[in-house]
Amino acid sequence: xxxxxxxxxxxxxxxxxxxxxxxxxxxxxxxxxxxxxxxxxxxxxxxxxxxxxxxxxxxxxxxxxxxxxxxxxxxxxxxxxxxxxxxxxxxxxxxxxxxxxxxxxxxxxxxxxxxxxxxxxxxxxxxxxxxxxxxxxxxxxxxxxxxxxxxxxxxxxxxxxxxxxxxxxxxxxxxxxxxxxxxxxxxxxxxxxxxxxxxxxxxxxxxxxxxxxxxxxxxxxxxxxxxxxxxxxxxxxxxxxxxxxxxxxxxxxxxxxxxxxxxxxxxxxxxxxxxxxxxxxxxxxxxxxxxxxxxxxxxxxxxxxxxxxxxxxxxxxxxxxxxxxxxxxxxxxxxxxxxxxxxxxxxxxxxxxxxxxxxxxxxxxxxxxxxxxxxxxxxxxxxxxxxxxxxxxxxxxxxxxxxxxxxxxxxxxxxxxxxxxxxxxxxxxxxxxxxxxxxxxxxxxxxxxxxxxxxxxxxxxxxxxxxxxxxxxxxxxxxxxxxxxxxxxxxxxxxxxxxxxxxxxxxxxxxxxxxxxxxxxxxxxxxxxxxxxxxxxxxxxxxxxxxxxxxxxxxxxxxxxxxxxxxxxxxxxxxxxxxxxxxxxxxxxxxxxxxxxxxxxxxxxxxxxxxxxxxxxxxxxxxxxxxxxxxxxxxxxxxxxxxxxxxxxxxxxxxxxxxxxxxxxxxxxxxxxxxxxxxxxxxxxxxxxxxxxxxxxxxxxxxxxxxxxxxxxxxxxxxxxxxxxxxxxxxxxxxxxxxxxxxxxx
Amino acid sequence: xxxxxxxxxxxxxxxxxxxxxxxxxxxxxxxxxxxxxxxxxxxxxxxxxxxxxxxxxxxxxxxxxxxxxxxxxxxxxxxxxxxxxxxxxxxxxxxxxxxxxxxxxxxxxxxxxxxxxxxxxxxxxxxxxxxxxxxxxxxxxxxxxxxxxxxxxxxxxxxxxxxxxxxxxxxxxxxxxxxxxxxxxxxxxxxxxxxxxxxx
Numbered sequence: 047x048x049x050x051x052x053x054x055x056x057x058x059x060x061x062x063x064x065x066x067x068x069x070x071x072x073x074x075x076x077x078x079x080x081x082x083x084x085x086x087x088x089x090x091x092x093x094x095x096x097x098x099x100x101x102x103x104x105x106x107x108x109x110x111x112x113x114x115x116x117x118x119x120x121x122x123x124x125x126x127x128x129x130x131x132x133x134x135x136x137x138x139x140x141x142x143x144x145x146x147x148x149x150x151x152x153x154x155x156x157x158x159x160x161x162x163x164x165x166x167x168x169x170x171x172x173x174x175x176x177x178x179x180x181x182x183x184x185x186x187x188x189x190x191x192x193x194x195x196x197x198x199x200x201x202x203x204x205x206x207x208x209x210x211x212x213x214x215x216x217x218x219x220x221x222x223x224x225x226x227x228x229x230x231x232x233x234x235x236x237x238x239x240x241x242x243x244x245x246x247x248x249x250x251x252x253x254x255x256x257x258x259x260x261x262x263x264x265x266x267x268x269x270x271x272x273x274x275x276x277x278x279x280x281x282x283x284x285x286x287x288x289x290x291x292x293x294x295x296x297x298x299x300x301x302x303x304x305x306x307x308x309x310x311x312x313x314x315x316x317x318x319x320x321x322x323x324x325x326x327x328x329x330x331x332x333x334x335x336x337x338x339x340x341x342x343x344x345x346x347x348x349x350x351x352x353x354x355x356x357x358x359x360x361x362x363x364x365x366x367x368x369x370x371x372x373x374x375x376x377x378x379x380x381x382x383x384x385x386x387x388x389x390x391x392x393x394x395x396x397x398x399x400x401x402x403x404x405x406x407x408x409x410x411x412x413x414x415x416x417x418x419x420x421x422x423x424x425x426x427x428x429x430x431x432x433x434x435x436x437x438x439x440x441x442x443x444x445x446x447x448x449x450x451x452x453x454x455x456x457x458x459x460x461x462x463x464x465x466x467x468x469x470x471x472x473x474x475x476x477x478x479x480x481x482x483x484x485x486x487x488x489x490x491x492x493x494x495x496x497x498x499x500x501x502x503x504x505x506x507x508x509x510x511x512x513x514x515x516x517x518x519x520x521x522x523x524x525x526x527x528x529x530x531x532x533x534x535x536x537x538x539x540x541x542x543x544x545x546x547x548x549x550x551x552x553x554x555x556x557x558x559x560x561x562x563x564x565x566x567x568x569x570x571x572x573x574x575x576x577x578x579x580x581x582x583x584x585x586x587x588x589x590x591x592x593x594x595x596x597x598x599x600x601x602x603x604x605x606x607x608x609x610x611x612x613x614x615x616x617x618x619x620x621x622x623x624x625x626x627x628x629x630x631x632x633x634x635x636x637x638x639x640x641x642x643x644x645x646x647x648x649x650x651x652x653x654x655x656x657x658x659x660x661x662x663x664x665x666x667x668x669x670x671x672x673x674x675x676x677x678x679x680x681x682x683x684x685x686x687x688x689x690x691x692x693x694x695x696x697x698x699x700x701x702x703x704x705x706x707x708x709x710x711x712x713x714x715x716x717x718x719x720x721x722x723x724x725x726x727x728x729x730x731x732x733x734x735x736x737x738x739x740x741x742x743x744x745x746x747x748x749x750x751x752x753x754x755x756x757x758x759x760x761x762x763x764x765x766x767x768x769x770x771x772x773x774x775x776x777x778x779x780x781x782x783x784x785x786x787x788x789x790x791x792x
Numbered sequence: 793x794x795x796x797x798x799x800x801x802x803x804x805x806x807x808x809x810x811x812x813x814x815x816x817x818x819x820x821x822x823x824x825x826x827x828x829x830x831x832x833x834x835x836x837x838x839x840x841x842x843x844x845x846x847x848x849x850x851x852x853x854x855x856x857x858x859x860x861x862x863x864x865x866x867x868x869x870x871x872x873x874x875x876x877x878x879x880x881x882x883x884x885x886x887x888x889x890x891x892x893x894x895x896x897x898x899x900x901x902x903x904x905x906x907x908x909x910x911x912x913x914x915x916x917x918x919x920x921x922x923x924x925x926x927x928x929x930x931x932x933x934x935x936x937x938x939x940x941x942x943x944x945x946x947x948x949x950x951x952x953x954x955x956x957x958x959x960x961x962x963x964x965x966x967x968x969x970x971x972x973x974x975x976x977x978x979x980x981x982x983x984x985x986x987x988x989x990x991x992x
Contacts, residue, residue, distance in 0.1 A: 219811055223914045225885055226894035226901075229811040265815055268906065429953065430961040431981040433933070434920065434974075437940055438987045439873060439903065447872035448942075455941040462952055 148228055152199040155222050159206040204235045212257060287687060292453060295645070295690065301707045302647050302654075303683065308711070309658050310679045312407060316400050316665065317672035323396040324669050325357055327387055331368040348527050349608035354601060358608070358670045361601035361739035364389050390741035390751045394730065397666055401723060404662075408715045415708040429461050480555075487551045491570045494547065498540050498574060499581050506533055506585060514595065530606065534613040537578060541656070542617050545571050545649050564706075568648045568713070575656045576717050583663065583725050587733055598739035604667030607660055611671065614657050615678045622685060626693040642695040650686070651710050654679075655718050662722035666729060799836055801852050812901035819897065838992065839896050842867070851893065861889030864896075869990050874939035875919055879903075882918040903990040912988050913978045917971050929968040930954050 207215050215236070219229060284307065292300040341352040355362055367386040436454045441447050513529050548570050557563035586593065586603045593602035629643045661675040731749050735742040742748045800808075805816045812819075818834045840847045842863045848855050861880050870876040881889045883899040891899065901907065902915050918924075922932045933954040937945060945953070961969050961977040969977075978984050 216810065220813065221908055221911050223911055225883075226808075226811060226898040227885070227892075230807045230894070233807055233810055262815075269815075428960075430957045430977050433936060433940065433953065433957055434916070434978070435981040435984045435987050437874065439990045440987075442868055442872060444872055451874075451940065451942050451944075455944055458937075458941070458945065458953060459949070462949060462956075465956065 148224060149196050149199055151222065151224055152196070152203050155218065156199065156203040156206050159203070159210060159218060200232065200235065204232060204239060207232075207236060208239060284683070290449070291687065291690065295456075295694075299645050299647060299690070301710070302645075302650055303687070304707065305651055305710050306654060306679060306683055306686075308411060309654055309714075310676065310683075312404055312658070313661065313672045313676045313679065315407065316404060316661075317676060319396055319400040319403070320665070320669045320672065323392050324363070324389075327368060327392070328363050328389065329357055331364070333362065333364050344527055347609075347612055348531060349605040349612070350527060350530070353608075354605070358668055359601040359604040360667045360669075360741075361598045363393060363669075363741045365741045365743045366390075388755070391755055393669075393741045394748055394751055397669075397726070398730075400665070401662075401726060405719065405723070408711070408719055412708070412711045412715055415711050429458070429465075432457055432461060483555055487555050490551060491548060491573075494544055495574045495577055498544065499577055501540075502533070502537060502578055502581055505536055509533055531609060531613075534606075534609045537582075537610070538613040538617040540578070541575060541614075541653075542621055544574055545652075549646075564648050565709070568652060568709070571649065571652045572655075572713065572717060575652065575659075576721065579656075579659060579663075579721070583721075587725075587729065598736050600667050600736060600740055604664060604671070607664035608668060608671065608674065611657065611660050611664070611674055611678065614653070614660065615682070618653055618682065619685065622689045626689045630693040642693060645690055645694040647706070654682075655710070655714055658714065659718040659722055662719060663725055666726055799849055799851050804851065804854075808897060812897055813904045813906040814897065814901055835897055835900065835992065836893070838867070839893050847893075856892065858886075858890040858892045859896075861891075864889070864891055869992055873990075874942075875936075878919045878922065882915055887924075900990065900992045903988070905985075905989055905991075909978070909985055910975075912985065913975045914971070916978070916984075916988055917974045920974075927966075927968040927970055928974060930958065933957055 207218060210218070219233060219236075222229065222232075224232075284303075288300060288303055288307075291303055339351050339354075345351045345353050349358070353359070367388050432454070436457065438450060441450050509529060509532055513526075516526055516529060545567075548567055552563055552567055555563075557566070586606065593599045593606065596602040626643055626645075633639045633641060633643070657675065657678065661671050664671045729748065731747060733747065735745060735748055737744055742751055745751060745754075799820060805819060808814065808819045809816055814835065820834060820836055836851070839859070840849065843859055846859070847857055861877065861884075864870065864880050865876040870879065873879065877889065879899065880891060881887060883895050883902075884891050885895055902911055917928070920928050920932060920936055922935045923929070928936075934950055937950050937953060958967060958969065961973050963973050963976060964970065
């Protein structure tokens, strides 16, 4: 008489575990007849479900050692007896037994392989036994695995395995969760059975020479691939610094540094393209040397002076074909010249292609970031995953283990804080108050933005007047150089001061959810920056500002942008020094507080986005500007990291940063890159280039160079009219362009 | 390799290769030659050097030798792991934590890169089930959290986290996580395969 197990049967489990069975009936709906059984059993205490099979085997198999901690079989004696058949059926159906006993696993895998074998074909109707419960149809007593001993179960499994293909057999052998000794026994039996003349030998088991060679090759490739993958983190720059930052300050601060790294990558791509196709070639064929002013240190700040007639700006680039054939030049050898290089075309195409590539990279980053942050089904499920999957088992060194432990703790606290802040009810009167406060705060911030814009406009007009006056008076060179610096200085001051005002506003508003507070702060700051930049762009293009009187206005605009970039960097440095270092010293020494200043993530990220927008705006006018931005970003990384480690603490209101990276990349794409692309398109399509300098001298628009080239092509070779047709009807047709860009974004 | 190894028979090596995710080389000790700058003993070598007096060099007869848990958890790969005892217990046949060579290989095979997700999920469930009752209940979760954070979360936070985890992952509403719940949750985790991996 078998001793009854204590199995708790649950309906949902049955439906789920037997999902692959070719039974036509819905298992879930049928188990109403089991309800009484379930009720009886659920009143019993939980025990290891696998015991029933061991128990039934009784003394016929070699005694297996009882795992420590499991209830001994004697305890089950007093439980009420159920019929053996019912128990057998129950025991083989739910797959709760996930590895507690050998017998259970073997039976389970026997069933699974049987199902695998039967999957292609349904059993013919005549063979189905007409039992009332469809799930019993496949459980015929003679082949019922649950009734067998361990040895019999093993042979059953072996029999099932032999009917599979060699690949499937190997796969099952590898993935069955049995101990190694048992697997070897199985394998031995497989080999033994296969050795006898019959199906096994003919099927070509996985142990045959050919497939073994394949197997080795596959293993070799796999090993190589994993070796490469393991090298990849080591090849990534700043991998260790980022890990350090992440484990000490949490993922939110880390997202800033990751964003910086992404921007660096974008700039490197941009710079490399421009270097190879535009800058290097122009450097190899320099134009006629203009009067060069001597190099003073001020050029690094103003971008003028020595730099005016250099590779840095648009004006340096020639408007003709580099390396022209001999006839054009008076003294050159009669040797055949290499291919001529059309500089204007190269210039406009390279800028266009680099923007296109940046667009694709941005969209790809955005989609990947969305995918990562929303893959886990939103915030639900995060906590469980964090608990079970966060510990990296590869961590071997004590220090890193400690850091990892801290990191996990910080992340768990972040998640908890976020959950906690989600549920808090409020009274209607209080809600109305809050709405009024929010409206007022928004009104104030918009007012500030307007004020700043008006200030910039009038100041720029004033500067223009001053500069004209200074030129007329032929004042000191220093004064002439310093005047153009005033506008970038004002704008940078505004960008440094106004966010603090916004912080004050946010503190007054008292946001509940830290995430929403950050988003609103980001919106406000972004609005300020973008509106001011928009005004400046308008001034540059309409030539109403400082550059209107220059002969080579593009170089002037390029210089202006260079100044803005440099000023932005200087003010970031000052902000780090004053905001973080000095403030910490003040807090510690004067006010004697242990609290360190917090790292303001939103403001720092916006500064990065602003700097990148300036770079993108200036690429057409100053092809080496991405190089300046690269240097700036590199320096910024180390400065920010050092300041962070020495002076700051992790944010006191920990908020989840998994969505912030997505937000940052989206902000980079939409106002920032899109604005720069619009600016570039407008410049290329509609603005008249200057007459006396640059690759597009004398043309109506920059775009005309492309059109001219197409016409030339047509003239030279009438056979490629299809190309001009494409050009005329597709590229020039703006509607089609909109469609394409819409499709790309989709 | 200069001389023919005599630790395992060819048949045994084939069996290891077919039943685990390791190759023959990885099972054996790699250096018999003199003059190799870095001896990098693989599985048998590592197993042997933990207790050279006990573990025989000749495994052709499948000797029944087990190493106790204390030796295994001092391995550098496991030393800093908060779950090292549970890992070793889950793979030991007797449940006490002593591993034979087969168990040792099995452990590192499942924890290697090539083991499939389902297999890893099964053993991960075993590891996190501290009281081995086939469920991850609240006390198991508390122990897991304490080990993860080195007991630096407050008791209130631990209770809160345990409640939230069970709330999130428990599908059948029995107040604890069965294997189905666990596997379902793991399937949503993108980095489970990369974190549940020990390289030897």
